[in-house]
Amino acid sequence: MSVDVDIAAPERSRHVSRWDRLAPLSGAAFFVLLLVSSISGGETPGDYASGATVLSDFSAHPTAQKLSNLLAALGVVFLVLFAGRLRAWLQAGGADALASAVFGGAVVLAVGGAARAGIGWALASGHDSLEPSTAQALNVLFASHYPAIVGIAIFMFAAWGSILRTGALPPWLGWVALPIALAAVAPPSLFPLIATGLWIAAASVVMYRRDGQAPRTA
Numbered sequence: 001m002s003v004d005v006d007i008a009a010p011e012r013s014r015h016v017s018r019w020d021r022l023a024p025l026s027g028a029a030f031f032v033l034l035l036v037s038s039i040s041g042g043e044t045p046g047d048y049a050s051g052a053t054v055l056s057d058f059s060a061h062p063t064a065q066k067l068s069n070l071l072a073a074l075g076v077v078f079l080v081l082f083a084g085r086l087r088a089w090l091q092a093g094g095a096d097a098l099a100s101a102v103f104g105g106a107v108v109l110a111v112g113g114a115a116r117a118g119i120g121w122a123l124a125s126g127h128d129s130l131e132p133s134t135a136q137a138l139n140v141l142f143a144s145h146y147p148a149i150v151g152i153a154i155f156m157f158a159a160w161g162s163i164l165r166t167g168a169l170p171p172w173l174g175w176v177a178l179p180i181a182l183a184a185v186a187p188p189s190l191f192p193l194i195a196t197g198l199w200i201a202a203a204s205v206v207m208y209r210r211d212g213q214a215p216r217t218a
Helices: 009-022 025-041 051-060 062-092 097-125 132-143 146-166 171-184 191-209
Strands: none
Touching: 025 062, 025 191, 051 062, 051 097, 051 132, 062 097, 062 146, 062 191, 097 132, 097 146, 146 171, 146 191, 171 191
16 A cells, blocks of 8 residues: 655645745835835825826826836735735634725725726826826826725724734734724825825734734634
């Protein structure tokens, strides 16, 4: 009687362990890419700038604008990767449905970010062929963060509830998530976007320093 031995199993185990160890840092990568994207893009037109102003601004530095939106799109990739790891982490702590809500909120946020990056790319690459009225309409959508804000509200409310319920992450991360969630449903501002990026970076570092080990239920 022969026994088949999977000699590749230890190697696969090492790969899985390495991913589990490094996966939380995808949140930090998201924050860095978001920060560099904001800096490299420079100042963009106001929400209701005229079409001529929009075309002028995007034609002044089209390469920088393209780079900015490319980095933002790449950041969305790392956001979803981090959200997947965070969901697994919270589920290991017993969060169940709330962990899925955290991931769902991150997906809504990612869709909003990807759409905005696509619109920004279109304005930067098509500035010399767009009509002013079209550019103005696209800029209104580009300047609007509503889809992302909705995602932030879901993400942060669910993070607050799941962390305080399970103790899967330090309680302060849960309490910090609550005002961010409340700010997201208040009159629109950039505060929840910036604060969410900082929250994700902080959670990313906390998870990494815990060596990717599944947390215990509180």
